[in-house]
Amino acid sequence: xxxxxxxxxxxxxxxxxxxxxxxxxxxxxxxxxxxxxxxxxxxxxxxxxxxxxxxxxxxxxxxxxxxxxxxxxxxxxxxxxxxxxxxxxxxxxxxxxxxxxxxxxxxxxxxxxxxxxxxxxxxxxxxxxxxxxxxxxxxxxxxxxxxxxxxxxxxxxxxxxxxxxxxxxxxxxxxxxxxxxxxxxxxxxxxxxxxxxxxxxxxxxxxxxxxxxxxxxxxxxxxxxxxxxxxxxxxxxxxxxxxxxxxxxxxxxxxxxxxxxxxxxxxxxxxxxxxxxxxxxxxxxxxxxxxxxxxxxxxxxxxxxxxxxxxxxxxxxxxxxxxxxxxxxxxxxxxxxxxxxxxxxxxxxxxxxxxxxxxxxxxxxxxxxxxxxxxxxxxxxxxxxxxxxxxxxxxxxxxxxxxxxxxxxxxxxxxxxxxxxxxxxxxxxxxxxxxxxxxxxxxxxxxxxxxxxxxxxxxxxxxxxxxxxxxxxxxxxxxxxxxxxxxxxxxxxxxxxxxxxxxxxxxxxxxxxxxxxxxxxxxxxxxxxxxxxxxxxxxxxxxxxxxxxxxxxxxxxxxxxxxxxxxxxxxxxxxxxxxxxxxxxxxxxxxxxxxxxxxxxxxxxxxxxxxxxxxxxxxxxxxxxxxxxxxxxxxxxxxxxxxxxxxxx
Amino acid sequence: xxxxxxxxxxxxxxxxxxxxxxxxxxxxxxxxxxxxxxxxxxxxxxxxxxxxxxxxxxxxxxxxxxxxxxxxxxxxxxxxxxxxxxxxxxxxxxxxxxxxxxxxxxxxxxxxxxxxxxxxxxxxxxxxxxxxxxxxxxxxxxxxxxxxxxxxxxxxxxxxxxxxxxxxxxxxxxxxxxxxxxxxxxxxxxxxxxxxxxxxxxxxxxxxxxxxxxxxxxxxxxxxxxxxxxxxxxxxxxxxxxxxxxxxxxxxxxxxxxxxxxxxxxxxxxxxxxxxxxxxxxxxxxxxxxxxxxxxxxxxxxxxxxxxxxxxxxxxxxxxxxx
Numbered sequence: 001x002x003x004x005x006x007x008x009x010x011x012x013x014x015x016x017x018x019x020x021x022x023x024x025x026x027x028x029x030x031x032x033x034x035x036x037x038x039x040x041x042x043x044x045x046x047x048x049x050x051x052x053x054x055x056x057x058x059x060x061x062x063x064x065x066x067x068x069x070x071x072x073x074x075x076x077x078x079x080x081x082x083x084x085x086x087x088x089x090x091x092x093x094x095x096x097x098x099x100x101x102x103x104x105x106x107x108x109x110x111x112x113x114x115x116x117x118x119x120x121x122x123x124x125x126x127x128x129x130x131x132x133x134x135x136x137x138x139x140x141x142x143x144x145x146x147x148x149x150x151x152x153x154x155x156x157x158x159x160x161x162x163x164x165x166x167x168x169x170x171x172x173x174x175x176x177x178x179x180x181x182x183x184x185x186x187x188x189x190x191x192x193x194x195x196x197x198x199x200x201x202x203x204x205x206x207x208x209x210x211x212x213x214x215x216x217x218x219x220x221x222x223x224x225x226x227x228x229x230x231x232x233x234x235x236x237x238x239x240x241x242x243x244x245x246x247x248x249x250x251x252x253x254x255x256x257x258x259x260x261x262x263x264x265x266x267x268x269x270x271x272x273x274x275x276x277x278x279x280x281x282x283x284x285x286x287x288x289x290x291x292x293x294x295x296x297x298x299x300x301x302x303x304x305x306x307x308x309x310x311x312x313x314x315x316x317x318x319x320x321x322x323x324x325x326x327x328x329x330x331x332x333x334x335x336x337x338x339x340x341x342x343x344x345x346x347x348x349x350x351x352x353x354x355x356x357x358x359x360x361x362x363x364x365x366x367x368x369x370x371x372x373x374x375x376x377x378x379x380x381x382x383x384x385x386x387x388x389x390x391x392x393x394x395x396x397x398x399x400x401x402x403x404x405x406x407x408x409x410x411x412x413x414x415x416x417x418x419x420x421x422x423x424x425x426x427x428x429x430x431x432x433x434x435x436x437x438x439x440x441x442x443x444x445x446x447x448x449x450x451x452x453x454x455x456x457x458x459x460x461x462x463x464x465x466x467x468x469x470x471x472x473x474x475x476x477x478x479x480x481x482x483x484x485x486x487x488x489x490x491x492x493x494x495x496x497x498x499x500x501x502x503x504x505x506x507x508x509x510x511x512x513x514x515x516x517x518x519x520x521x522x523x524x525x526x527x528x529x530x531x532x533x534x535x536x537x538x539x540x541x542x543x544x545x546x547x548x549x550x551x552x553x554x555x556x557x558x559x560x561x562x563x564x565x566x567x568x569x570x571x572x573x574x575x576x577x578x579x580x581x582x583x584x585x586x587x588x589x590x591x592x593x594x595x596x597x598x599x600x601x602x603x604x605x606x607x608x609x610x611x612x613x614x615x616x617x618x619x620x621x622x623x624x625x626x627x628x629x630x631x632x633x634x635x636x637x638x639x640x641x642x643x644x645x646x647x648x649x
Numbered sequence: 650x651x652x653x654x655x656x657x658x659x660x661x662x663x664x665x666x667x668x669x670x671x672x673x674x675x676x677x678x679x680x681x682x683x684x685x686x687x688x689x690x691x692x693x694x695x696x697x698x699x700x701x702x703x704x705x706x707x708x709x710x711x712x713x714x715x716x717x718x719x720x721x722x723x724x725x726x727x728x729x730x731x732x733x734x735x736x737x738x739x740x741x742x743x744x745x746x747x748x749x750x751x752x753x754x755x756x757x758x759x760x761x762x763x764x765x766x767x768x769x770x771x772x773x774x775x776x777x778x779x780x781x782x783x784x785x786x787x788x789x790x791x792x793x794x795x796x797x798x799x800x801x802x803x804x805x806x807x808x809x810x811x812x813x814x815x816x817x818x819x820x821x822x823x824x825x826x827x828x829x830x831x832x833x834x835x836x837x838x839x840x841x842x843x844x845x846x847x848x849x850x851x852x853x854x855x856x857x858x859x860x861x862x863x864x865x866x867x868x869x870x871x872x873x874x875x876x877x878x879x880x881x882x883x884x885x886x887x888x889x890x891x892x893x894x895x896x897x898x899x900x901x902x903x904x905x906x907x908x909x910x911x912x913x914x915x916x917x918x919x920x921x922x923x924x925x926x927x928x929x930x931x932x933x934x935x936x937x938x939x940x941x942x943x944x945x946x947x948x949x950x951x952x953x954x955x956x957x958x959x960x961x962x963x964x965x966x967x968x969x970x971x972x
Binding site for chain 1 (some may be wrong): 660661662663664665666667668672690694697701703721722724725726728749751922923925926927931933934937945951953957958959960961963
């Protein structure tokens with residue numbers, strides 16, 4: 001129950017929420033009920049049906065018809081932030097909620113904007129935006145309460161500049177990527193087949209023709225074929241769509257479709273003729289509603305189709321794309337809400353999987369993998385929202401000794417389902433908040449500035465609008481008011497190898513990179529290296545001194561990251577990895593700690609002292625919590641069973 | 650296939666949570682009936698959670714009128730007198746809950762729950778009660794004990810920044826995933842009365858102080874004939890006296906239950922919204938697990954105290970005899 005001082009601190013507070021989705025709805029509601037009166041929300045999304053199972057401020061009537069129409073905000077699509085605000089005002093009419101239907105990375109949300117607030121509360125679903133907000137909060141010196149949920153797991157963390165770790169002090173694993181040859185030649189898991197189907201085959205057939213694509217067909221075939229591989233995927237002028245489909249099938253799967261279809265294992269598979277007759281059924285369908293499952297009468301997305309069914313879906317989906325969505329071809333990127341695309345990718349992945357002895361999956365499962373869908377329930381979001389508000393109130397009262405990082409577990413650890421841990425001191429090697437330089441090994445004669453900017457500066461270091469300098473020379477910058485000749489110079493620089501830049505970058509060079517909006521700057525020491533392992537270092541560049549968790553572990557995701565693929569690494573040599581089906585909860589929660597850092601207070605837990613009663617203590621003397629003495633000195637190590645005590649100085 | 654399929658609408662709406670607990674669990678949820686008594690903030694949160702989850706039906710019981718206080722922590726009540734005038738708490742909450750998910754049947758049952766017969770409780774798969782005196786808790790728990798059918802039983806109470814959940818699933822069989830396999834498990838839960846009768850001395854040393862403190866306040870209210878939550882700081886001397894007696898009877902040191910904790914619980918007559926969200930969330934998860942028969946249930950108490958931020962489970966039951 002909030003005391004009087006708490007209540008007045010709450011009333012006066014100006015709070016910024018970033019993200020109004022799952023956690024956001026719960027958070028807005030709890031903030032409003034708790035007495036907050038001035039809340040601002042930034043969120044760029046619009047409402048979908050799949051949001052309604054937990055984002056309870058939204059109704060069916062708010063859902064838009066097609067995400068593809070999102071580019072113009074027509075009012076049919078309802079913005080999260082606007083609807084959430086209206087819903088909360090119904091039960092708290094007198095508070096002020098200011099919504100911004102926008103991307104938090106926009107330049108208007110700069111350091112001065114952030115400085116207006118007493119605390120920032122993140123309810124985001126992607127790493128990129130979180131890092132961006134982290135840097136702005138550091139620059140503005142405003143406390144940040146971070147959070148995330150996935151299924152039954154959740155966490156809340158508090159970040160204060162100079163006092164605790166910043167959000168980036170801990171390793172935040174990048175999305176999983178897979179070596180190219182695993183995808184193109186030696187898949188061993190279903191997810192490899194999905195990546196192949198989505199990023200290679202789908203992209204090749206329906207996406208931008210000018211994009212680089214690693215889809216190579218089984219090398220044994222090319223010897224026989226007199227065609228260049230590029231032509232193989234084009235539909236020829238007189239070619240019947242049916243034949244085209246079968247030709248593609250034969251080409252990519254390496255086995256004859258007639259043979260595959262004749263291996264009918266189940267009796268209730270539709271006979272071949274019906275696929276042609278089904279064309280008549282579709283006359284009334286709008287382009288958006290076209291579905292291979294519908295035309296093949298496959299009703300249940302949870303069914304696992306056999307090879308024959310998958311083959312039929314493959315052909316039918318291909319046919320429907322060409323027949324009903326011709327204008328989309330050449331422009332499409334995979335969208336998990338595009339039913340036909342999901343059907344196609346599921347079928348293609350399954351057919352490939354069956355060639356490699358990998359178990360097949362249902363459309364429902366495949367969609368989750370291909371779409372990086374984060375499973376989510378209302379209850380976890382509600383719990384996390386409650387915990388966020390509790391921390392926010394502590395922040396407002398500058399209750400420095402009582403900030404906690406809280407973990408919401410699926411299975412109790414030492415009786416605890418909600419586990420609070422003291423925050424750690426800032427990481428002295430954090431290149432974000434401690435401004436430690438990083439090092440880059442690169443072949444300065446081969447690697448171009450463009451690669452450096454895309455793969456290192458933007459992807460790894462998370463800077464959106466970088467300025468790159470060597471000494472006093474600016475090698476590259478982005479900005480609105482640049483002079484034309486400078487823009488031309490920078491464009492030319494991008495195509496040059498590092499050692500050939502106007503101010504040559506060679507071994508021993510020190511580059512300074514800044515993002516003016518994040519007010520964040522970083523030094524990079526360049527080391528020249530001739531050779532890089534194509535498998536392990538496909539970028540041809542190695543960044544060190546930058547804290548990154550090992551990527552070869554399965555399921556390396558902090559909780560609640562990356563439903564959107566907006567932070568996808570640029571495609572090319574590395575392919576975007578997908579989320580595995582199962583969450584291994586221990587590795588996720590555990591990933592947060594490396595166990596090497598010092599706690600905020602080196603002595604044991606200080607609690608709100610017990611002013612009277614038999615066990616009263618001297619306010620100055622820290623006292624352990626009685627409930628479970630050891631829990632407060634918890635370091636979450638890889639092995640849950642052997643929780644070790646921290647060594648005190 | 651068990652029973653009917655989920656409709657296309659349900660599959661689309663519940664997609665994200667089906668990925669958490671599976672289509673089978675979702676089907677069972679959609680056929681379940683939940684009884685809820687005592688529409689305060691925490692219970693409002695709980696109801697929101699199970700309605701969003703897609704249970705079959707929710708029946709609300711609370712004949713009290715809407716007051717200022719009720720408005721403070723219950724987001725289901727809109728502060729428009731025209732809307733709530735003449736309606737009971739249950740009726741107002743019912744209207745709001747229906748909006749959250751039109752696929753769930755939400756209704757109100759009027760009357761004194763202590764008078765409802767055993768067969769009434771038999772209509773439900775889970776019963777959740779709040780704002781109940783010690784006597785009422787025992788009574789309802791006993792009625793439901795008499796049923797041949799398994800009906801999950803929960804009590805939930807929040808006082809100030811502390812919250813408590815009690816779970817009684819009788820003989821409960823369920824499944825859970827262990828690594829790649831599905832394992833069948835069974836647990837026996839003691840009844841509410843049996844649980845609180847466990848001598849304090851028999852409990853493990855580190856049991857949460859909140860357990861003892863809540864039992865004390867509960868007994869105090871019972872002895873004084875108060876409605877649940879009708880206490881104030883003026884009651885502290887009375888409660889301290891009770892503590893002395895109980896501790897003597899139970900051969901426990903009084904320091905086990907600090908004054909400050911008792912004070913906070915006595916003063917905390919109104920609910921703290923963040924705690925409502927947390928407790929309502931944990932309870933929602935428990936009921937969903939129990940209906941779906943999947944996942945380890947909480948056995949048998951859950952406590953949360955915003956002061957230290959810990960949410961912990963205590964197993965208060967008769968220690969098994971050592972063979």
